[in-house]
Amino acid sequence: MLTYGACRRVGVALAVGFALASCGGSSSRPALSKMQFTSRANAACAAADARVEGFQAPSDLASLATFAAQVVPVAEDLKRKLSALVPPSPQQAEYRKMLDLLGQQITKYSDFRRAAEAGDEQRAETIGNDVNALSERFNSDAIDLGLPECARNAQPQG
Numbered sequence: 807m808l809t810y811g812a813c814r815r816v817g818v819a820l821a822v823g824f825a826l827a828s829c830g831g832s833s834s835r836p837a838l839s840k841m842q843f844t845s846r847a848n849a850a851c852a853a854a855d856a857r858v859e860g861f862q863a864p865s866d867l868a869s870l871a872t873f874a875a876q877v878v879p880v881a882e883d884l885k886r887k888l889s890a891l892v893p894p895s896p897q898q899a900e901y902r903k904m905l906d907l908l909g910q911q912i913t914k915y916s917d918f919r920r921a922a923e924a925g926d927e928q929r930a931e932t933i934g935n936d937v938n939a940l941s942e943r944f945n946s947d948a949i950d951l952g953l954p955e956c957a958r959n960a961q962p963q964g
Contacts, residue, residue: 837895838891840952843893844951847953854880861873863962867930874916877915878919881908888908907947
């Protein structure tokens with residue numbers, strides 16, 4: 807059975823996914839300056855973090871399923887907002903990579919929710935570990951790209 811501590815770690819990992827921020831845009835739009843890019847990406851991440859902080863902290867498998875269901879639309883909205891940003895040329899390759907990573911994380915959130923709703927603790931824990939690994943990569947990349955708000959770990963209430 808997932809312990810309270812494990813539930814908190816998985817819940818935080820799901821929330822941490824917002825630590826991403828520096829994701830790719832369309833080549834048909836002009837690139838932003840570094841200052842514009844970091845300001846807008848950090849603002850998008852801060853807004854997503856604030857939404858996650860308004861959620862109830864999960865304490866068991868059922869509440870983790872609910873939390874994951876809440877996180878998915880926030881993550882999808884963040885991805886849309888970040889996709890509208892075009893970083894400076896030197897950051898574009900990493901930016902595209904991070905968009906892909908965010909898409910992978912959104913998929914994992916959905917997989918996690920289904921496992922938790924089915925009561926499959928082992929699968930949920932495995933997926934939670936995958937989410938943790940993605941979150942660590944997001945945080946690292948966000949720091950490298952000068953996006954501290956995107957590397958901040960949003961904590962749900964409770």
